[in-house]
Amino acid sequence: MKKLTLTATLVLTLGATTVMAQEKVMVGEPSWPGAKIMSRVIGQVIETRLGGEVGYAPGANAVIFAAMDGGRGDIDVHPDVWLPNQSSFTDEYVDQKGTVALSSGSYEGRAGICVPNYMVEDHNIKSIYDLATPMAQELFDSDGDGLGEVWVGASGWASTNTFKVRVRDYGIETFLTPTTEDETVFYSRLKDQVDQQKGAAFYCYAPHYVHALYDVTILEEPEHDAATYKMVQPDQDADWYNKSHVSTGEPVKTVTVAHSKSLEQRNPAAASFLASIDMDAAQLSGLTYEVVVKGREIDEVVAEWIDGNGDTVDGWLGLKTN
Numbered sequence: 001m002k003k004l005t006l007t008a009t010l011v012l013t014l015g016a017t018t019v020m021a022q023e024k025v026m027v028g029e030p031s032w033p034g035a036k037i038m039s040r041v042i043g044q045v046i047e048t049r050l051g052g053e054v055g056y057a058p059g060a061n062a063v064i065f066a067a068m069d070g071g072r073g074d075i076d077v078h079p080d081v082w083l084p085n086q087s088s089f090t091d092e093y094v095d096q097k098g099t100v101a102l103s104s105g106s107y108e109g110r111a112g113i114c115v116p117n118y119m120v121e122d123h124n125i126k127s128i129y130d131l132a133t134p135m136a137q138e139l140f141d142s143d144g145d146g147l148g149e150v151w152v153g154a155s156g157w158a159s160t161n162t163f164k165v166r167v168r169d170y171g172i173e174t175f176l177t178p179t180t181e182d183e184t185v186f187y188s189r190l191k192d193q194v195d196q197q198k199g200a201a202f203y204c205y206a207p208h209y210v211h212a213l214y215d216v217t218i219l220e221e222p223e224h225d226a227a228t229y230k231m232v233q234p235d236q237d238a239d240w241y242n243k244s245h246v247s248t249g250e251p252v253k254t255v256t257v258a259h260s261k262s263l264e265q266r267n268p269a270a271a272s273f274l275a276s277i278d279m280d281a282a283q284l285s286g287l288t289y290e291v292v293v294k295g296r297e298i299d300e301v302v303a304e305w306i307d308g309n310g311d312t313v314d315g316w317l318g319l320k321t322n
Contacts, residue, residue: 022051022052022053022267023052023053023073023266023267024052024053024054024055024073025043025046025052025053025054025055025076025077025263025267025270026054026055026056026057026067026073026074026075026076026077027039027042027043027054027055027056027057027075027076027077027079028056028057028058028059028063028064028067028068028075028076028077028078028079029056029057029058029059029079030058030059030060030061030064030078030079030080031058031060031154031156031157031182031183032080032154032157032183033183033208033209033288033291033292034080034207034208034284034288035079035080036291036298037284037287037288037291037298037301037302038079038080038257038279038284039056039077039079039080040056040298040299040302041079041279041302041305041306042054042077042079042257042274042277043056044299044302044303044306045273045306045313045316045317046270046273048306049313049317050269050270050273050317052267052269052270057074057075059075060156061078061086061089061156061157061158062089062156062235063075064078065078065086065089065092065093065100065258067260068093068099068100068258068259068260069093069097069099069100069260070260071099071260071261071262072262073262073266075260076259076260076262076263076267076270077257077258077259077260077274078257078258078259079257080255080257081102081255081256081257081258082109082158082159082253082254082255083253083254083255083256084231084251084253085111085157085158085159085162085253086158088158088233088235088236089235090102090258093258094258098261099260099261099262100258100259100260100261101258101259101261101271101274101275102256102257102258103256103257103258103259103274103275103276103277103278104275104276104278105256105257105276105277105278105279105316106254106255106256106278107207107254107255107278107279107280107281107284108252108253108254108255108281109205109206109207109252109253109254109255109281110205110206110218110250110252110253111159111203111204111205111206111250111253112128112203112204112205112218112219112221112249112250113128113131113150113163113166113201113202113203113204113218113219114201114202114203114204114210114216114217114218114219115199115200115201115202115216115217115219116193116194116197116200116214116215116216116217117215117216117217118197118215119139119199119200119201119217120217123135123139123199125139125219126217126219126220127219127220127221128170128172128219128220128221129170129171130219131148131150131167131170131172131175131176131201131219132170132171132172132174132175133175134175136148136172136175136176136199136201137175137176139199140176140199140200140201141199142189142193142198142199142200147175147176147177148175148176148177148199148201149176149177149178149179149201150167150172150176150177150178150179150201150202150203151178151179151180151181151186151201151202151203152164152166152167152178152179152180152203153180153183153203154180154181154182154183154186155180155182158233159203159205160180160203161231161233161234161240161241161244162231162244162246162250163178163203164178164180164241165231165241165244165245165246166246166247169245169246169247170247176201186202187210190202190214194214204216204218205253206281206285207281207282207284207285207288208285208288209285209288209289209291209292209293211285212285212286212289212293213289213292213293221248221249221250222247222248222249223248223249224248224249224250224251225248228245228246228247228248229245229246229247229248229251230243230244230245230246231244231246232244255279255281257274257277259271259274259275272317272318273316273317276315276316276317276318277316278315278316280312283305283309287301287302287305
């Protein structure tokens with residue numbers, strides 16, 4: 001009788017665990033291409049390798065982190081957390097509240113202001129300070145209003161706020177107006193500018209398909225110095241713009257995956273996988289090129305990558321043996 005009771009208990013326990021492990025995982029989907037691809041990599045691994053159910057939820061960083069903090073399953077995963085850009089969120093939800101966890105793996109990211117190579121070769125635009133000149137005001141004026149333009153990113157990106165401050169503190173804003181249109185809209189306009197060999201200055205980062213699509217150069221900046229890099233984000237202080245000062249180069253970025261710690265109870269298999277995921281920057285750039293430039297379906301590209309990188313995925317799932 002005791003053996004039968006024990007067996008029944010184990011069956012019930014395993015059954016309950018299986019049901020818990022299959023709870024749907026909602027993956028956040030920020031607007032930039034690398035994040036969208038990472039969301040599908042995560043989703044497809046959970047579906048095809050863990051047998052789970054996945055949904056996708058578009059949203060800005062603040063929305064995704066708040067939902068992960070809530071732990072109700074509205075959004076469980078942020079697929080592409082750039083640090084220190086998003087450190088105000090990780091400070092609150094990872095370090096202080098302890099409701100969100102970061103993956104142990106990461107990849108390196110770089111960010112700055114880019115110009116097409118013909119601007120370097122034909123006009124000697126090599127340094128960030130070369131944008132703070134009357135010549136740049138004329139070269140980068142695409143709409144004929146007497147001021148040039150520099151795209152500093154899309155609304156909702158933490159980096160956009162940083163680059164708004166940066167162009168002010170480098171003195172660029174006197175000559176170039178910072179713009180914040182959607183990335184897709186901007187890159188459509190950038191194509192026309194490059195085709196016509198016109199001036200274009202824009203926030204850029206790697207990994208990103210733009211480095212495969214066009215010959216571009218990241219402008220030189222002073223080496224990163226914490227003493228001249230003070231960035232306050234809007235969620236930290238309403239007067240963030242006036243209290244920030246950035247007149248130094250960007251630090252090398254660490255890009256990781258975040259998940260709601262509630263998944264450790266609601267879907268422990270997915271939580272374990274998310275804690276171990278570790279993407280390669282060069283491969284992610286290649287995937288963004290396939291999707292954005294070649295126009296291939298994102299799910300097809302991601303499925304192809306997963307099929308061809310079984311050892312990597314096995315490592316994320318703790319199945320790889322030495």
